[in-house]
Amino acid sequence: MSQITLTDVSRAFGKIGVLHDINLDILDGELIVFVGPSGCGKSTLLRLIAGLDRPTGGAIAIDGKDVTTVPAADRGLAMVFQSYALYPHMSVRQNLAFGLENARMARAEIDARIAEAARMLEIAPYLDRRPGQLSGGQRQRVAIGRAIVRNPTAFLLDEPLSNLDAELRISTRAELAALHERLSATMVYVTHDQIEAMTLADRIVVLRAGRIEQIGTPLELYNHPANLFVAGFIGAPRMNLLPVKVAAGGTGRSSLTLDGSAGFEIDGIVSATNGDVTLGLRPHHISLADAGKGDIAARVALVEALGSETIVHTRTSGGQTMLAVVAGQYPVASGDTVDLKFDTSHLHLFDDTGVRIAVS
Amino acid sequence: MGDVRNGIATRAGAMILAPVGWLANVFDAPLRMLQRRTGSNGMAVFFLAPNMLVFGIFVLFPLVINILYSMTGGGALFLGDRTFVGADQYGRLFSCGSYLDPKSCTEDLFWIAVWNTLAFVVLQVAMMVAVALVTALVLNRELRARSFWRAVFFFPVLLSPVVVGLIWRWILQRQGLLNLMVFEAGGTPVNWLVERNWAFTATIMVSVWAHVGFYALILLAGLQAIPKDLYEAAEMDGTRPLRVFWRITLPLLAPNLLVVLVLTLIRAVQIFDEVYVLTGGGPGTSTLFLTQYIYEVGFASMLRNPGLASAASILMGAVLVVLTLIQLGIARRNEQRGKMR
Numbered sequence A: 001m002s003q004i005t006l007t008d009v010s011r012a013f014g015k016i017g018v019l020h021d022i023n024l025d026i027l028d029g030e031l032i033v034f035v036g037p038s039g040c041g042k043s044t045l046l047r048l049i050a051g052l053d054r055p056t057g058g059a060i061a062i063d064g065k066d067v068t069t070v071p072a073a074d075r076g077l078a079m080v081f082q083s084y085a086l087y088p089h090m091s092v093r094q095n096l097a098f099g100l101e102n103a104r105m106a107r108a109e110i111d112a113r114i115a116e117a118a119r120m121l122e123i124a125p126y127l128d129r130r131p132g133q134l135s136g137g138q139r140q141r142v143a144i145g146r147a148i149v150r151n152p153t154a155f156l157l158d159e160p161l162s163n164l165d166a167e168l169r170i171s172t173r174a175e176l177a178a179l180h181e182r183l184s185a186t187m188v189y190v191t192h193d194q195i196e197a198m199t200l201a202d203r204i205v206v207l208r209a210g211r212i213e214q215i216g217t218p219l220e221l222y223n224h225p226a227n228l229f230v231a232g233f234i235g236a237p238r239m240n241l242l243p244v245k246v247a248a249g250g251t252g253r254s255s256l257t258l259d260g261s262a263g264f265e266i267d268g269i270v271s272a273t274n275g276d277v278t279l280g281l282r283p284h285h286i287s288l289a290d291a292g293k294g295d296i297a298a299r300v301a302l303v304e305a306l307g308s309e310t311i312v313h314t315r316t317s318g319g320q321t322m323l324a325v326v327a328g329q330y331p332v333a334s335g336d337t338v339d340l341k342f343d344t345s346h347l348h349l350f351d352d353t354g355v356r357i358a359v360s
Numbered sequence B: 001m002g003d004v005r006n007g008i009a010t011r012a013g014a015m016i017l018a019p020v021g022w023l024a025n026v027f028d029a030p031l032r033m034l035q036r037r038t039g040s041n042g043m044a045v046f047f048l049a050p051n052m053l054v055f056g057i058f059v060l061f062p063l064v065i066n067i068l069y070s071m072t073g074g075g076a077l078f079l080g081d082r083t084f085v086g087a088d089q090y091g092r093l094f095s096c097g098s099y100l101d102p103k104s105c106t107e108d109l110f111w112i113a114v115w116n117t118l119a120f121v122v123l124q125v126a127m128m129v130a131v132a133l134v135t136a137l138v139l140n141r142e143l144r145a146r147s148f149w150r151a152v153f154f155f156p157v158l159l160s161p162v163v164v165g166l167i168w169r170w171i172l173q174r175q176g177l178l179n180l181m182v183f184e185a186g187g188t189p190v191n192w193l194v195e196r197n198w199a200f201t202a203t204i205m206v207s208v209w210a211h212v213g214f215y216a217l218i219l220l221a222g223l224q225a226i227p228k229d230l231y232e233a234a235e236m237d238g239t240r241p242l243r244v245f246w247r248i249t250l251p252l253l254a255p256n257l258l259v260v261l262v263l264t265l266i267r268a269v270q271i272f273d274e275v276y277v278l279t280g281g282g283p284g285t286s287t288l289f290l291t292q293y294i295y296e297v298g299f300a301s302m303l304r305n306p307g308l309a310s311a312a313s314i315l316m317g318a319v320l321v322v323l324t325l326i327q328l329g330i331a332r333r334n335e336q337r338g339k340m341r
Helices: A042-050 A092-102 A107-123 A134-150 A166-183 A195-198 A218-223 A228-233 B002-070 B088-094 B106-140 B146-158 B161-172 B178-186 B196-225 B227-237 B239-269 B273-278 B291-298 B306-340
Strands: A004-015 A016-026 A031-035 A058-064 A078-079 A153-160 A185-193 A203-208 A210-214 A241-247 A254-257 A263-267 A276-281 A286-289 A296-305 A308-318 A321-327 A339-340 A348-350
Touching: A016 A042, A016 A058, A016 A210, A031 A195, A042 A078, A042 A153, A042 A185, A042 A276, A058 B291, A078 A134, A078 A276, A078 B227, A092 A107, A092 A134, A107 A134, A107 A195, A134 A166, A166 A195, A166 B273, A195 A218, A203 A218, A203 A228, A210 A228, A210 A286, A210 A339, A228 A241, A228 A348, A228 B196, A241 A321, A286 A321, A308 A339, A321 B273, B088 B306, B106 B146, B106 B196, B106 B239, B106 B291, B161 B178, B161 B196, B161 B273, B196 B239, B196 B273, B227 B239, B239 B306
Parallel strands: A031 A185, A031 A203, A078 A153, A153 A185
Antiparallel strands: A004 A016, A004 A058, A203 A210, A241 A254, A241 A276, A254 A263, A276 A348, A286 A339, A296 A308, A296 A339, A308 A321
8 A cells, every 4th residue: 555745746738837836645545536627637637646647847756755757557556547448359357467467477366366356346247248348337347447456556546437327426436435445545536526526535635727725534625615616616506605794793703794784793703804705605504594584585596306405596685696405395486585594603704815714 | 709700601601502592492393293203212213313324334334345355256346246255265364284384374474464463462462551550650659740741651642653653763764863872872773673573572662652651541540549548558557568569559450450451452453553654564574463464465465355355354353352342341340340349
């Protein structure tokens, strides 16, 4: 097992910088997820770790050994590609054996490793089939199997579930989590799907435009987003973000004003230039209250009844869209006027540069 | 801005298409009447007839005439003036003491041409496929000015075979460019087109030079269709470059290689024009190939024998049909494999 350290890693293509001064310690045995929107550099970062691409600056070390210029094959890593990259003209068995044959491993050892991986991933019945004769899920298992048989120091997974349908993605996600548990291996996982990141990761690295926005456990990111980008990216439905005015309230309290009139007080002192801040509230922390008992009135624009919960899209008198998620099936319809009640213990505040403000 | 541009494009399209629409309307009524009278099948015949007519006049009719000629004898040009001889012309072509010794055959030139063509096909096809493969592999790399190099290799394909023959005759003749270079380098000039082995080698080299760009292009397309991540997976697997070539590139390029192999075979069997201009079949009969033999016997010799030339061309046609069927079979199999992937 291994620890991977990135120090000031940068990658530029000509004059275009794709990654900027990435510093990251991936701990031994952890499953770390790189998440971010398309083009944020997460796959490029994975390729740099894999050795398929070279950084234009900085250093990469595995278990303390600098591997920045070491070829991919000598880093002891295995990669699962988004497209699976199975050799189409070889059987599953040959696909699994190919890397081991390159290392001139004894035939008996190769057979034993294939048998073990096939048993673990339940692909034994397909060993003599070609990838073209397998379903998407089966191909995905074979791709993981090809990584497992090499007994790598770390696994690199580049959006491995993105080609699967929704149902299969959920079940395979659970299998991957179980596999990580069983192998206790270091895994670096790239995805643009924040639900995948939240459910699989020990720690999440949120990337935007080639820079790390925040590193933390899924709940740290959910509960304490470092900035507006992370706040909006992590969590589904996404966090409501509203411009508010902050002013001194009662003793040890601050007053927040929405839409010029509606407002409420919170515990703690908030210091902000000009008093302009952005309020973040997750839809799950907004409830529907009886008339006159909420913090702000709003008109219902859309209702999404999911059975287990109801997502209510509302619009305030100031034109702000706010989402509320209420448990169960809630009797509300488009056009109704409702009162929204904020759970102030879970609100987030961000200054005019988008950085989280601590409430003292 | 985009909407405005789309609007202009739509209006311009409508203006251009207006006369076409008017023309379609003019034909609408008579075509409807025709369909009422002849039915849907009749309309199919109506639309196919022009093409079938051209195909019949320029392909089917000459083929039938050729078969009939091959069963007649004498030097008369018109079929009506010729004597029916059955399979005598074929018998004459196959009348041999030993097929390996053309001198023992009644038509020794035919068998010389057959063996020359066979040797040419084996050597030229092997060289063509090898050079095309190497060219495609090089052009597939991250080269500087890659498009320029691709154009350079493809350019000879655009030349007329006669021009190719003339260019290389100018280079290879006794006082040609190559001998000048050999002389300048201190070597002894060689009679490239007069010495048997050199002349035969020259025909192979020239035909490879003239056509390799086309086959390299087919292989290049095949190479570019191989997903890049397979190579990256191989790199992660620690595969050495030569093993990558044998175990990944070559098997995945096999369908394209087979197509190139069969197309090259067909073309090599048909070789004529550039060689005719380059060597005229000489020295002696050392570069006399089957198509030139047919041409000489049928049209160019003093005692022309159209029947014998037709019989030889029918035999050559049969070989080409077999090769073409193989090519179609390969294409069909590739299509099915493509669907399976």
